[in-house]
Amino acid sequence: MCLNYRIRVLCCRPNPDCVQTITPTTSPTTTISTGTSSSTTPTLSVTSSTMSTIFSTSTSISTPCFCKIGNNIYSPGELIYSTMDSDGCRFYARCSETCTIERYTGDCNFTTPVTTTSPQTPTIITSRPTLPPGCVSSTHPPLQPGQKFKLSNCTELICEGNNKVVVNQTVCPPVKEITCANKYPAILVPDENGCCYHYECQCVCSGWGDPHYITFDGTYYTFLENCTYVLVKQIVPKFDNFRVHIENYYCDSKDGLSCPKSIIIFYKSATVKLTRELLNGMMTNVMYFNNKIVQPGFHKDGIYFSTLGINMIVEIPEIGATITFSGLIFSVKLPYSKFGNNTEGQCGTCTNNKRDECRLPSGKIISSCPQMAHHWLVGNDTSCSGVPTPPIVTTPPARPQCHVPELCKLIISKVFAECHDVIPPEPFYKGCVFDGCRITDESMQCSSLEIYATECAARGVCIDWRGKTNNTCPYNCPANMVYKPCGSINPATCSQSFVDHPGYGVTEGCFCPEGETLLSEDSNTCVSECSCREPNGIPRWPGEKWTKNCQECVCDRSTLRVHCTKHECPLPQQVSCSEPGYMPVQTQIPEDPCCTRTECYCNTSLCPEVTHQCFEGQEVITVIQPGKCCPTFECRHGCVVNETYYAPGTVIPSGPCESCTCSRSSYSGRQKFAVKCQPVTCDTYCPVGYKYTEEPGKCCGTCKAEACIVVMEDGTTHVLKVGKFWSPPGNNCTTYTCEKYNGQFMTVISKKSCPAFNPDLCEPDNIQLSDDGCCRVCSIPPSGCKKHNTSTVIKYQGCVSAPVEMTYCEGSCDAYSKYSQEANMMEHKCSCCQEIQTSIRKVTLTCSDGTYLDHSYTYVDQCSCVGAECVPQDIANQQQQTGKI
Template sequence: MYIHICRLLKILLCILQDGESWKENNCTKGTCSAGKVITEHVPCEPVTIPICENQQPPVRVYDEAGCCFHYECKCVCSGWGDPHYVTFDGEYYSFQKNCTYVLVKEIQPKYNFRVIIDNENCDPSGTVTCAKALIVYYKNYKIILTQKRNPKTVNLVYVDDKQVFPTYSNKDFIVTSTAIELLLKIPEIEAVVMFKGLLFSIDLPFSRFHGNTEGQCGTCDNNRKNDCRLPNGDIDPSCSDMANHWRVPDKNKPYCEVPPSPTPIPTRTPTPEPCKPNICEILISKVFEKCHSVVPPTHFYEACKFDVCHMPNSTVGCSSLEAYAMMCAEAFVCVPWRSATHGQCDYKCPANKVYKPCGPTVVPTCNARYNEKYTQQCQAENANQDTGCLVTEGCFCPEGLTLFSSNSDICVSSCCTGPDGQPKKYGETWQSGCQQCSCDEATLSVQCKPVTCATQEPVTCTEEGEVLVTRTVDCCEKQICVFKFYCLQPGMEFSKSPCEICHCTDTQDPNSKLNEITCVIGDCFEECSEGYVYEEQPGQCCGTCKKISCVMEFPDSPPIIIESWSPPDDKCVMYECQKGSCGASSSM
């Protein structure tokens, strides 16, 4: 709005300020010329479209201002099946070894980025291998993308040897999953690593990694001639031979440290029956026709025939079809191909999800902020292509249902969330604190209101020492009777009577919600000598011994109670016991 108003003012004043120019936005400027506003785009260099040796269409890359662009070739390295590889620049080769190798690393460290592939035997014969895991090192992170294949295939992700669950993200990367594939994105360096078990790919921006990669994926520089680069920088004439030189030590594979045995002398074998890899013909059929002009299928077709003709089960060819479909999707051509295999390459999704050949790479959830953040990020990553976000095959929630959250596998019809973080159904009610909540179908959201409190009957305190107080019980104010000395806080001490010491406990009374009281009666010595009786003293904890008889005490003999008494040696003296208000006393 501000720009439009300013532009209008410039137009109105144009006659008075002929020749003045101003910046309308990052890419255009306006100039007053003879009473008219002339709009000019910032000058851009002439654009040439390169011919990419990997036969993939070049991508449009804009400058920082977003005004001018140039074209770059994509650097995508992929592998599939009994591993077949296509390097960044499109060199195709096969390599069947079950050790651990460098797929890609920087020649001159710049981003601290490298990818290791952990291969394993796919069948008991030991002649067929496939990728067990991709290990991505970035900055100080170690990210493992792998699968558990028995009894069913489950994607697994580990970050610094601790299992995490997609969608997982931090300030440096994000990992998503569609049940079929795992996708690691590193926005800062625009790197994307995909793993689907028998299929994987590494996508790097040409502008950041041009001429600075080596490993089994070769050098990203749009030149196939140097793709078979050895660790010492020399170029091997065969990429299949080069690949073995990128082996890295693996303590879990001691057999890889043993020098390979000499190649056995081939013996004459019977001529095999002709191989008919019918499943591979789908690659060059009308099923993929829309993609043929964008991504040539030749390498994938040859790899498919090799796998099918060397394995007893033709379904191994599915990985070649899957790899080609993935490359087509990367070029924004989605091909629903699995149905054409008549069940050979079907993918069985969990019971609560359905298979889609062209689903979103960012799966919408009940979390609107999550959707906005990652959808915008996805659109920004692909803004240069004017095609929005990429699509991918996977297992998704059925129509009308939404994925509850990025780290759950629950599809819900409503996006209500209870206090425990779990989904709630329409019409379901629950109490959260002092709020009564429900999943409201009209507003498609959680609606809460204060708990309704019942009217209380009048309360009268009948016990001696009780007082009426108002307390909040179960979110409602109630009048209750409590002893006048009630607990204010645990540990507090007070006296209910001179001889009774009480203290507050940590235990709460379920009715009054007040802390319970425990009291102890003080011990008093109530035994009195002969001629005395114990009497309580008002206001005192303990009583006293009151004299009620005259007691005569003699040395070396017990005291005696008397009414009258004369000493044996003086009969003229008589002692009599007199009782008064203060007790008994003797007089002559």
């Protein structure tokens, strides 16, 4: 079992390149039980070591190496995966420079959860924590008994309770090899559950040249018309209105040869068109979305646009569709699991059966696919003009016998030999010969070699063929880029909106030199680092904006260059400082330090001089009004005591038993204030439980507690002296007591918890309350003398018996001690519970040496109270000391 998902996929999944037989086994079940404590949480410890697995690839001087895992291809130095499992351990792998897969195990981050304890209150009964009935672990969420949790695609946990889980592993059926009609290798795909795998044929339809078609099931044919036709259409619409059309045009009017002009894709409410148009004097790839030109990286309504070399790519991940077009070459790839047995059109039926490939719109199957292709004409197509009329000649020249062009021979030569077993070369060879014998332009032959090499590269087989064409099929790159016949389909870019192509394999194209990175997917600019650099060397991220030296700067995403412009300040506003004492000052704007604004600042030295006089007993004060700079002066009324001014109504410090305030006086006609004092009246009332106490040096005393105050839920109070106990009426199980600590009175509450009591197990007359009146108890009277049975083992002289029945006497008997008036002394009556009838029983003992021994013991048959002599306690003690008892 592989604990890490990545390791399971890359190590444990069957290799599609190997033939193997899998024997079905029973479902393995693993039970994991983890213990819990108050300070630890159960964890699963996984120990792993660094591993290195070598995948051999055939290399030559002209063919660079790469790493291949299943159907995935990785260039040297490329990161294959980096992930972390549920235990916090990191796993990653890289493709080395020698094309070996190097796997590494990083550090594991384990954390110990902090244990918390609940505060306890002082009660007589304390509770102990119990284990939860479900399953709790750091590797999965809390589960209830019977609840399931999917740990991975192939592993399921089932909680049995008491922190015990059962691990069930999915058992996959044997993987069966299949043969595909189109001779493409079958691919290994996961089932719906993502755990098990099965082989599936690839639905790939391609076309090139003038034009040649290879249907989904591998049928090759040539079709020469210039109209718009249906390439792919669903027989039963399952995925909205998905369909693909092709628009042809006559690229050689003399021979009536046609070439693909545009690929049109319909999905949901969107219409996509891939074509080539003359822009700025050059034929350029153009992509349309709903009649608007879009750039690589655009996506909307589940449709993604990108480019790869000279190819335009449209991907619809929701249905797994990929459509490419380069001007002369097109390709439609669909998953068999979604479109198998449900396609029609010029691309065929995708049924893994060539016999039903030539299907008409009516559903009828015919034998000729070129004849079938005529029937898929799109109605109301105004671009159809028929085959152009060739110029009239009096004597038609005799067509010379066609020899196989040298370029076409490359397809079946050793140059492509590595790919012959992966993709059959015959259709591409036939198409190349067809073009070479009818069109003098050798570039049309290059399209057959190019599409064959492209299909090979998509399956991990790199063919460096252009150098073998004597520069007939060049691939021109800008001066700052280099050509690679087998580069990564996802080259690294500086763009954050990088489109990751979900396909696999390698591709030819123009790539950045070693040590440089592509600026963006739709550019041909290579940079040494994905950031801008300021003149002082500070790096800036693409799109980042900043202000420096009062200039607005930005790191241009398209060029990775810093562009700066002068910071623009807002127009200054006219400010008038007309108030006395204010003067205009230029200040820096805090939120915009590069700009200034005019503000009015207060300068008291500019205020006019003002003199003010007050009457006797008044004070001159300076008043600053809000929003004013220069002060104003006012005469303030009040009282002056010990050279200290007190406002009217203010309390003036005085003796402890009087209260003085500054009050208005009616002594004169004008307003005047004087100090008035009144004696202080003490409040001697104290609430229940408190006592009024006078304090030395103070006029009035305070209320001090002298007992504990118990406040009940109904609002009633009870005063409780220190050391006293009290229980509320009707609640003998709760006791209150008052204690005093450091001069503070504290009420201590004790609550008694009664033991479990079942009245059904006690006679009603025996049910009583405990001595404190809190709990019900069963008072059982002493039982009378009777025989009791027990089972025991008899041991004698090293021999042992089997368990035998043994009896004994137990119980109370009548006894008393009372004064007798007649005898003038104490009378005593004593009786003991003892045997009155016995018998001898025999038993066989087994000895350690294997022998047997017969033994007899006394068996009590009947018990009764038997009279006995009553001995006083002091005499009994003396007899016991002398050994008489």
